[in-house]
Amino acid sequence: MNEPLPVTFPSPLTAFAEHRSVRFFQATPLAPGDLDLIVEAGRRAPTDAQGHMYSLVRITDAALRDRLATLCADQQHIRDAAEFFVVCLDVHRLRQLVEYRDGEWGMGGRIALIYGTSDATMVAQNMVVAAETLGYGTCYIGAVQNNTDRIARELNLPAGVLPLYGLCIGVIDREKLPPLRPRLPRELCFFENRYTAGYTDAELELAYETMSVKRDWYQSIGAYFARGGTMEKREPVMARAWRQQHLEPETVE
Ligand SMILES: Cc1cc2nc3c(=O)[nH]c(=O)nc-3n(C[C@H](O)[C@H](O)[C@H](O)COP(=O)(O)O)c2cc1C
Incomplete structure (x- = not known):
C-alpha cells in the first residue's frame, strides 16, 4: 500500500x-x-501546433528591473516582487527551427500575433495558478504596452519576439491584501450555441451594478477604453513595436 504523502497539496480550485x-x-x-x-507548470501548458510560440525573460538584474518598472507606468510592485518576468510571444525560434531543416518560413504576422499571444498566455496563466496554489501573490503588468518598443530593445529581443505583459510573483504582504474583485455576471459572458448580440439596458445596468464596488465602474473602463484613454495611447506604441519586431501583418488579398 502507498504511504500517505508527507504533505497536503492545496487545490488549485481554492x-x-x-x-x-x-x-x-x-x-x-x-x-x-x-x-x-x-x-x-508553465511549460506544461498546451501549445498550438506544438509551436511553443512564447518566451519568458526573468528579470534578476535590479537596475534593469527598475528601468522596466519606470517604463511600465512606474509601478512599484514590479520592483518589490520576488520575481518579475516579461512574457513574450516568440516566433523567432520556430522560424530558425523550420529554416534549419530547409523549410521556407510561411507564417505571417497575423498568425504569429494570435497564436503567439495565446501560447504565451497559457504558459503565464499556468504559472499564475501554480504560484497562487503555492500561496504566492501575482500581478500581470499590461503597462508593458506603454513602451513595448523600448522594452523590446532593453531585452535585446530579435525580430519575431514581442513583449506582451509582465508577471510579478512574490510573497504576499497580508496586511495589504486587497479584497476580491467582482466579475461580470456569467450570463453576459457565457452563451449556449449562439451569441445574442445587443445587450439590453437592464443587462448593461446589471453589469455596472455588479462591477461598481468602491466607485462607478465606468471610471475604470472609461479611463482605459473610451476616446483619449490608455488603450488609445498604446495603439501607436504597439504599431511601432510590431514594425520594429517584424511582426506587422501584411495585406492579404
Ligand atoms: C493582461 C493583464 C494586464 C494587467 N496589467 C496590470 C498592470 O499593469 N498593473 C496592475 O497593477 N494590474 C494589472 N492587471 C491586473 C488587473 O487590474 C486585475 O486582474 C483586474 O483588475 C481584476 O482584479 P483581480 O485580478 O484582483 O481579480 C492586469 C491584468 C491582466 C490580465
Whole structure:
C-alpha cells in the first residue's frame, strides 16, 4: 500500500476562488524549489501546433528591473516582487527551427500575433495558478504596452519576439491584501450555441451594478477604453513595436 504523502497539496480550485491581483509584496524570495515548480507548470501548458510560440525573460538584474518598472507606468510592485518576468510571444525560434531543416518560413504576422499571444498566455496563466496554489501573490503588468518598443530593445529581443505583459510573483504582504474583485455576471459572458448580440439596458445596468464596488465602474473602463484613454495611447506604441519586431501583418488579398 502507498504511504500517505508527507504533505497536503492545496487545490488549485481554492486558488481560483481566492484569486486577486497582489500589488504589495514582502521583501522575501520564493521558497527553494518553488520557482522551478512554477516554471514547470508553465511549460506544461498546451501549445498550438506544438509551436511553443512564447518566451519568458526573468528579470534578476535590479537596475534593469527598475528601468522596466519606470517604463511600465512606474509601478512599484514590479520592483518589490520576488520575481518579475516579461512574457513574450516568440516566433523567432520556430522560424530558425523550420529554416534549419530547409523549410521556407510561411507564417505571417497575423498568425504569429494570435497564436503567439495565446501560447504565451497559457504558459503565464499556468504559472499564475501554480504560484497562487503555492500561496504566492501575482500581478500581470499590461503597462508593458506603454513602451513595448523600448522594452523590446532593453531585452535585446530579435525580430519575431514581442513583449506582451509582465508577471510579478512574490510573497504576499497580508496586511495589504486587497479584497476580491467582482466579475461580470456569467450570463453576459457565457452563451449556449449562439451569441445574442445587443445587450439590453437592464443587462448593461446589471453589469455596472455588479462591477461598481468602491466607485462607478465606468471610471475604470472609461479611463482605459473610451476616446483619449490608455488603450488609445498604446495603439501607436504597439504599431511601432510590431514594425520594429517584424511582426506587422501584411495585406492579404
Ligand atoms: C493582461 C493583464 C494586464 C494587467 N496589467 C496590470 C498592470 O499593469 N498593473 C496592475 O497593477 N494590474 C494589472 N492587471 C491586473 C488587473 O487590474 C486585475 O486582474 C483586474 O483588475 C481584476 O482584479 P483581480 O485580478 O484582483 O481579480 C492586469 C491584468 C491582466 C490580465
